[in-house]
Amino acid sequence: MTxxxxxxxxxxxxxxxxxxxxxxxxxxxxxxxxxxxxLFTVISFSKYEIAALLPFFLYPVLLxxxxxxxxxxxxxxxxxxxxxxxxxGIFNPLLDPGQVSIFQGLTISAGWLSFFSILLKFTLTxxxxxxxxxxxxxxxVCHALRQLRVPSLFVSQLSFLYRYIFVLMEETMRIVRARNxxxxxxxxKDIRTFTRIVGILFIRTVERAERIYYxxxxxxxxxxxxxxxxxxxxxxxxxxxxxxxxxxxxxxxxPATQILGRFVQGVFS
Amino acid sequence: xxxxxxxxxxxxxxxxxxxxxLRDISFRITHGESVGIIGANGAGKSTLLMHMNGYxxxxxxxxxxxxxxxxxxxxxxxxxxxxxxFQNPDDQLFMPTVYEDVAFGPLNLGMDExxxxxxxxxxxxxxxxxxxxxxxxxxxxxxQKSSVAIASVIAVEPDILAMDEPAANLDPRSRRLLINLLKxxxxxxxxxxxxxxxxxxxxxRCIVIKExxxxxxxxxxEILTNKKLLEENHLELPLSxxxx
Numbered sequence: 001m002t003x004x005x006x007x008x009x010x011x012x013x014x015x016x017x018x019x020x021x022x023x024x025x026x027x028x029x030x031x032x033x034x035x036x037x038x039l040f041t042v043i044s045f046s047k048y049e050i051a052a053l054l055p056f057f058l059y060p061v062l063l064x065x066x067x068x069x070x071x072x073x074x075x076x077x078x079x080x081x082x083x084x085x086x087x088x089g090i091f092n093p094l095l096d097p098g099q100v101s102i103f104q105g106l107t108i109s110a111g112w113l114s115f116f117s118i119l120l121k122f123t124l125t126x127x128x129x130x131x132x133x134x135x136x137x138x139x140x141v142c143h144a145l146r147q148l149r150v151p152s153l154f155v156s157q158l159s160f161l162y163r164y165i166f167v168l169m170e171e172t173m174r175i176v177r178a179r180n181x182x183x184x185x186x187x188x189k190d191i192r193t194f195t196r197i198v199g200i201l202f203i204r205t206v207e208r209a210e211r212i213y214y215x216x217x218x219x220x221x222x223x224x225x226x227x228x229x230x231x232x233x234x235x236x237x238x239x240x241x242x243x244x245x246x247x248x249x250x251x252x253x254x255p256a257t258q259i260l261g262r263f264v265q266g267v268f269s
Numbered sequence: 270x271x272x273x274x275x276x277x278x279x280x281x282x283x284x285x286x287x288x289x290x291l292r293d294i295s296f297r298i299t300h301g302e303s304v305g306i307i308g309a310n311g312a313g314k315s316t317l318l319m320h321m322n323g324y325x326x327x328x329x330x331x332x333x334x335x336x337x338x339x340x341x342x343x344x345x346x347x348x349x350x351x352x353x354x355f356q357n358p359d360d361q362l363f364m365p366t367v368y369e370d371v372a373f374g375p376l377n378l379g380m381d382e383x384x385x386x387x388x389x390x391x392x393x394x395x396x397x398x399x400x401x402x403x404x405x406x407x408x409x410x411x412x413q414k415s416s417v418a419i420a421s422v423i424a425v426e427p428d429i430l431a432m433d434e435p436a437a438n439l440d441p442r443s444r445r446l447l448i449n450l451l452k453x454x455x456x457x458x459x460x461x462x463x464x465x466x467x468x469x470x471x472x473x474r475c476i477v478i479k480e481x482x483x484x485x486x487x488x489x490x491e492i493l494t495n496k497k498l499l500e501e502n503h504l505e506l507p508l509s510x511x512x513x
Binding site: 014137138139142159160162163164166167208211212214215216217218219220221222226227228 | 319322324345348349351352353355357359360361362363364365366368369372373374376377378382385405406407421422425
């Protein structure tokens with residue numbers, strides 16, 4: 001993938017977050033809290049758990065459907081970061097050779113079980129986090145964090161990151177283009193050119209930071225980022241957060257798959 | 270009223286690396302005047318603007334803004350009086366949405382939220398950018414960015430408006446809109462630019478800077494018709510005067 005494509009790819013997730021669906025309209029605080037609850041619940045399962053994790057896919061799937069987020073987009077992003085999770089779990093089958101039976105007569109090594117459990121947990125958490133960003137505009141996430149009493153310094157760092165990642169990427173894109181235009185198929189890709197580009201980019205960033213700081217000072221900045229209230233929690237938001245919490249609780253402490261399985265068995269017998 | 274003046278007296282400024290950017294510069298701009306500052310690249314125009322609200326402090330000489338001498342103590346007060354619009358709107362718009370950006374100045378002045386909302390709406394309306402308020406700056410076009418940048422400064426209601434190359438990167442129509450907008454402001458205006466036609470349209474007086482000093486100061490009609498002076502300063506006659 002070229003740099004340009006990467007750039008437009010980041011732009012795409014940003015565009016998604018400005019859609020107008022039920023999920024997008026929810027209060028960002030409600031979504032943030034629901035996401036955090038979800039993450040902690042998924043992580044809290046024991047390392048051999050698989051069956052109990054499956055019902056949790058309901059949440060990302062619902063968000064994706066109602067929020068009209070393309071499945072392939074999230075899927076590709078999850079695949080992109082998956083090597084991390086794979087490397088964490090890949091040695092489990094070798095290190096944990098104990099046998100566990102899953103059906104009558106069929107046994108599997110405990111290591112494989114924990115490996116799949118890691119993969120499941122990874123897929124659940126990463127896709128949910130991505131969906132939060134894809135359904136909530138970044139400024140709103142920052143706002144929610146601020147209203148949930150996260151320190152101002154930390155939140156303003158995040159919002160500056162969001163504001164300037166696009167500017168910085170455009171700057172890089174221009175430099176990379178200028179390099180490609182004049183490298184005539186040689187690609188100019190040797191390490192010396194690369195280090196110089198990184199150096200130039202760093203210096204430009206420092207200079208820009210100085211100009212931004214100047215702009216902030218000239219509008220009365222004295223060390224504290226002001227913030228405005230923008231959201232008012234509605235009943236819908238409370239219902240959303242509460243029902244997510246209730247479902248998480250049920251799926252965590254009751255064997256939902258077993259109950260469902262017995263129910264289906266009962267219907268067919 | 271005499272208190273919206275900008276007065277530079279024998280101001281010199283040395284950058285830490287030894288570059289002498291301003292050399293014994295003196296001028297006085299009175300209330301309600303609109304002044305163009307022109308000169309070659311690197312003549313010291315931007316450095317001059319950075320002195321107007323105390324981002325840079327003169328190495329020697331005094332800067333006097335509306336009866337206040339520029340010192341480290343008076344800087345905050347002076348920043349309220351002088352609004353500076355930068356050349357690159359990306360440097361100016363640093364908040365995640367347009368609304369928050371325009372509200373940044375008024376909130377720093379400690380205004381309450383309803384008053385801030387009024388200010389922001391007033392300022393955005395003035396540059397006809399009210400419908401942009403919830404957009405993030407990176408979704409705006411260059412012309413929209415510079416109007417919002419102007420609104421973010423207007424929202425603080427400064428007495429003096431200083432601008433560095435306001436029309437750089439604008440297409441002709443956005444540039445024309447900007448000129449019309451600038452004409453409606455009754456602030457004292459100080460505009461540093463190479464766009465001499467813009468200066469001719471907006472300003473009455475013109476100061477020419479060369480190597481950090483004032484080489485000419487007079488009415489626009491005299492300075493911008495002086496071909497020899499302009500060419501000595503790497504400039505040309507305004508296009509509108511070249512035709513006839």
